[in-house]
Amino acid sequence: MAAIVDYPPAGHLLRDLRIEIELARQSGRGWLPWCAEVAAADGGTRIGVLATLVDVVGGGVAMRAAPGRRVVTADLAVQRIRPPTASWVEAELEVLRRGRSTLVADIALHDVGEPGRDRGPMVGCGTLTFALLEGESKELARQMSDDTSRTTFGGGRLERPVVDAVGLIPSDSASAAFTLPVVDYVRNSLGAAQGGVLAVAGDAVAVSAAGAANATRVGEATVVDLHVTYLALGRVGPLTARARLLDPGGEPTGAVTAPTRRVAVVDIVDDGADARRAAIVHATVLVPAAVPVPGARGATADPTPAPPMEGV
Amino acid sequence: MSSAGEAPTSGRHEHRVSRYLRLSRRERPAEGDGPPAFVGVAPVDDHLRSPATGMRTGALLALCDTLGGFTSGVAALPRWIVSTNLLVRVGALAHVGPLRLEAGVLRRGRTTVVTAVEVRDEGRHDAFVASSVITCSILDPGDMELPSGRAEVVAPPPAGNPTPFETFFGIGPDVGDRTVLEFEEHLRNPWGILHGGAVAALIDVAAERTARRHAASRGIATTGTGRWVCADTLVHFLRPVRVGPVEARGTVVGSRADGQVVTVDVYDRGEDARHACRATVSVVSV
Numbered sequence: 001m002a003a004i005v006d007y008p009p010a011g012h013l014l015r016d017l018r019i020e021i022e023l024a025r026q027s028g029r030g031w032l033p034w035c036a037e038v039a040a041a042d043g044g045t046r047i048g049v050l051a052t053l054v055d056v057v058g059g060g061v062a063m064r065a066a067p068g069r070r071v072v073t074a075d076l077a078v079q080r081i082r083p084p085t086a087s088w089v090e091a092e093l094e095v096l097r098r099g100r101s102t103l104v105a106d107i108a109l110h111d112v113g114e115p116g117r118d119r120g121p122m123v124g125c126g127t128l129t130f131a132l133l134e135g136e137s138k139e140l141a142r143q144m145s146d147d148t149s150r151t152t153f154g155g156g157r158l159e160r161p162v163v164d165a166v167g168l169i170p171s172d173s174a175s176a177a178f179t180l181p182v183v184d185y186v187r188n189s190l191g192a193a194q195g196g197v198l199a200v201a202g203d204a205v206a207v208s209a210a211g212a213a214n215a216t217r218v219g220e221a222t223v224v225d226l227h228v229t230y231l232a233l234g235r236v237g238p239l240t241a242r243a244r245l246l247d248p249g250g251e252p253t254g255a256v257t258a259p260t261r262r263v264a265v266v267d268i269v270d271d272g273a274d275a276r277r278a279a280i281v282h283a284t285v286l287v288p289a290a291v292p293v294p295g296a297r298g299a300t301a302d303p304t305p306a307p308p309m310e311g312v
Numbered sequence: 313m314s315s316a317g318e319a320p321t322s323g324r325h326e327h328r329v330s331r332y333l334r335l336s337r338r339e340r341p342a343e344g345d346g347p348p349a350f351v352g353v354a355p356v357d358d359h360l361r362s363p364a365t366g367m368r369t370g371a372l373l374a375l376c377d378t379l380g381g382f383t384s385g386v387a388a389l390p391r392w393i394v395s396t397n398l399l400v401r402v403g404a405l406a407h408v409g410p411l412r413l414e415a416g417v418l419r420r421g422r423t424t425v426v427t428a429v430e431v432r433d434e435g436r437h438d439a440f441v442a443s444s445v446i447t448c449s450i451l452d453p454g455d456m457e458l459p460s461g462r463a464e465v466v467a468p469p470p471a472g473n474p475t476p477f478e479t480f481f482g483i484g485p486d487v488g489d490r491t492v493l494e495f496e497e498h499l500r501n502p503w504g505i506l507h508g509g510a511v512a513a514l515i516d517v518a519a520e521r522t523a524r525r526h527a528a529s530r531g532i533a534t535t536g537t538g539r540w541v542c543a544d545t546l547v548h549f550l551r552p553v554r555v556g557p558v559e560a561r562g563t564v565v566g567s568r569a570d571g572q573v574v575t576v577d578v579y580d581r582g583e584d585a586r587h588a589c590r591a592t593v594s595v596v597s598v
Contacts, residue, residue: 096590129396129447227546231418
């Protein structure tokens, strides 16, 4: 992520998401408003979008913690505890460790009424690892010297679901692969597909594959855990994201009466660069019960009985 | 940072953790000039089974760390590695065994190696068990003894009275909400720090106990056996554990349909309670 003033440009996903960030030297916060276009099947902000918010805030925190160094995301993990459905979701980051070549940050996600106010329940958590590379940007270093900065990526809004807005297109009939063009709308400051966009791709493909495998309507499943390992910049495109459902064996027969937990591994390759692997995504997908289980809830901190899990 | 990638049986660094888990290892033929790849096999011994009847996740983590770390280390030669991140995504908690692990390097950069490990159950027609990614930092080994080759390593025969999991890893009963590991010499890796598998074992035990206490205090009813077992686990090795004893503190972040999400922080009490590790674990009811 380069100079905040210059990035993101007008007509960019981050502006359409209307992200706001506030950065300090060892911590940072970011906010993203809820809208129907970012919602998952359970109504809460989908995990790929949460990962986008986290990546943006984390990148800013990492640049401040390591002034004069180039920062790239090495891996990102988000666990969604409950659907974020408040007006805004807040991501709060703190640096856990700043080494010579890496930085690890801790994430807490909360429902909030508005940026910086009316904090509600915790909706998720996670961690980020950044690689700190040589390559100084003097302009960026100057901007990062401020003790605290507040930035709003405004000026746009999503007009359609985020999966469509970023350009993800199904590329096989089994719903297990999507393609993503690498265009300015989704590029990061290094000219490659933005890290959060790869998370959105992993999220979307995992949902599609799990839903198709469970013979439910595509879109009913929700990714609740997402881990992205970034291997190479996806600069050329198009990118192909292909999911493997790691089936433990023994498809449930008859009506599924309890939530089903599926694990998907998504390989994202750059078709324009000899199919070089850009990222690998591990996703845990929850497919809701076909028949409502009395007393069961999709995601809550209340002490309700935990129905036995299918697929584990 | 903790580490994997143990040296061969000659010298003072034997495969202590991998011998306990009875991990056999052989090299898989590389494709052309491709990166190294290894296959490991480990039985699901009864003393390593969880209430879900499969190998407990802490042992699975230790296997992935050991084989994945060794594979990463070979890719880094003549230097060696320490693990920095370890992810295991578990698809099946019930196993017959033996388990087969296939490790291959995804990326070998200047300062890091990223290796994937996939685990399958040979006793259940190669059913998928878990998928793992391990990230390692490449370091100068100095005078440390490195593996002299990639020769096949065969697991020892089963012991008559196997040491229980928690006993082997020096984990005692909780003191309040703290889980403590006594850092014994057999748990050191070639770098002289606490083996990554031992850290994984501590996290596994701490997360389970935390989830069980939380469920009991909140009156969260369970079905089946009424027990809690760890599933998906992500470990960040922040700093090496050098002294001990080692303390783990678990916190339930929230509950959802598939169980509880628990974070575990690990501290080296012998070194000013230095924050050594952060883990996030999904703990499910079985």
